[in-house]
Amino acid sequence: MPKNGTGLTGKSFAVLRKDLLCEFRTRYAVNAIVLFGITTLTVVSFSVGQQSLAPEVYSAIFWIIIFFSAMSGLAHVFIREEETKTAMVLRLTADPTPVYLGKLGYNVLLLALLEAIIAPLFFILTDARLESPALFIVVLILGMIGLAGATTLIAAIISKAGVKGALFAVLSFPILLPLLIGLINATSKAFATGEVYFSAASSELQLLVSYGVIMITASLLLFEYVWEG
Amino acid sequence: MIWKILLFVLMVWVIVAAFIFPAPQQVIGEASRIFYFHIPQAWVAVVAYIVSMVASIRYLKSGAMVNDDRARVAAALGLMFSILAMITGSIFAKVTWHSFWNWDPRETSILILLLIYGAYFALRTAVIGDERRARLAAVYAVFAFLTVPFLLFVVPRVLPSLHPSDSIVDASGRFTMSWQTAAVFFPSLIAFTGLFAWIYTIRLRLCTAERLRNEEMEA
Numbered sequence: 001m002p003k004n005g006t007g008l009t010g011k012s013f014a015v016l017r018k019d020l021l022c023e024f025r026t027r028y029a030v031n032a033i034v035l036f037g038i039t040t041l042t043v044v045s046f047s048v049g050q051q052s053l054a055p056e057v058y059s060a061i062f063w064i065i066i067f068f069s070a071m072s073g074l075a076h077v078f079i080r081e082e083e084t085k086t087a088m089v090l091r092l093t094a095d096p097t098p099v100y101l102g103k104l105g106y107n108v109l110l111l112a113l114l115e116a117i118i119a120p121l122f123f124i125l126t127d128a129r130l131e132s133p134a135l136f137i138v139v140l141i142l143g144m145i146g147l148a149g150a151t152t153l154i155a156a157i158i159s160k161a162g163v164k165g166a167l168f169a170v171l172s173f174p175i176l177l178p179l180l181i182g183l184i185n186a187t188s189k190a191f192a193t194g195e196v197y198f199s200a201a202s203s204e205l206q207l208l209v210s211y212g213v214i215m216i217t218a219s220l221l222l223f224e225y226v227w228e229g
Numbered sequence: 230m231i232w233k234i235l236l237f238v239l240m241v242w243v244i245v246a247a248f249i250f251p252a253p254q255q256v257i258g259e260a261s262r263i264f265y266f267h268i269p270q271a272w273v274a275v276v277a278y279i280v281s282m283v284a285s286i287r288y289l290k291s292g293a294m295v296n297d298d299r300a301r302v303a304a305a306l307g308l309m310f311s312i313l314a315m316i317t318g319s320i321f322a323k324v325t326w327h328s329f330w331n332w333d334p335r336e337t338s339i340l341i342l343l344l345i346y347g348a349y350f351a352l353r354t355a356v357i358g359d360e361r362r363a364r365l366a367a368v369y370a371v372f373a374f375l376t377v378p379f380l381l382f383v384v385p386r387v388l389p390s391l392h393p394s395d396s397i398v399d400a401s402g403r404f405t406m407s408w409q410t411a412a413v414f415f416p417s418l419i420a421f422t423g424l425f426a427w428i429y430t431i432r433l434r435l436c437t438a439e440r441l442r443n444e445e446m447e448a
Contacts, residue, residue: 153372157365161355170351171369174344177337178379211379218375222368225289 008101011094015102019077023106028080033073033110037118040065045125055191058128059184065122066143067180068169069114074151075168077103078159087159096224100152104216107148107155115140132197136190139183139201142208146179149215156226175215182207236427239420246413253410260324263317265413269421270314271335274342277307277425282374285367297363298436300370301353302429308346310425315339338380345373 023029044061081087090099119140123130130136151172158167186204194200247265254261284299319329330336352369356362
């Protein structure tokens, strides 16, 4: 690793930079995740057509697209280490915590890219109306952190399993369901006409923040048991 | 031995009394008798998960394989009881709400519990190597347990519920069960928990014996 930083932050950024560099060379996860998202969005737009649907339906569709796109690419960050047999070297050179934080940062960036591409296209290709951009952006950021926080540990688990294909979605879905319920409810508040967006969605926003904090904290505690074996 | 005989007497009492005593809920009527079996099953499904989670934490701390056996056996029983709770709940839902499935918060919770159990066993079958399987499954069981507070406290506030919530405590938190209902419900809760404990000890002995035999054959 070039210019190996000292301290937790430095080491985490070193892992993150290494992963971004690997990704930049192959572009496997970015291609998978973004193309999957665009394909699903196109199918949705094609089948919905010119009908205008209720805000709740639009927000559900939006998060279904993000969820399945995320499932197609987020596990790659750990599977790559096992496939290229570099996991052992990484275990020797770095502690579990910076490895987890680096990989978490990488998945957050990947989701940020996905959302930055899918969200504008979603409003172009469907008749959904964005009534509160500020609330929507806050929900997108919280969703990104929650999704990455819960799935990065699952990605580490399945990279050690023999059969990887469908296992990632199977293991992630029950854990992500409370998050998805909160995200869909909060987003439908941003899509519907109203006057007080943030206070209307306050209980959902509390759910999303506490979910992110709990999942990342638990992952930090549990990651070393997955990574050391 | 004595507590197995007691369990038998208790179970017989629950089964007989559940059908001859007045129905627990006057508005719903005869269909509400399923309450005596449905709630204890759902209760055992949750208790089994807590047993499994505690055993998983102890496995991660100590590395003793017997804790992995405990976690696996409890999870298998939890899977069975959550399926039973789901079936009895669906029958009740069909009779009272005219639909087998309504996405009521508690239905959502039991479905997620079932999915977690399913995912737990899917993970166990996909991992090669006993230690690694035990460790990954334990991490998953502990991690998935964190969704429980969200399901119990947060989701019911976000989604509306159809569940008859006044059957045990009313809106002001007062205990509303009649003495006949209580005389069946609490023995039923104890009997189902005892049944779980009984099957659990038998299965655990079997699992440990199998594991020891395999270890001996490998050695």
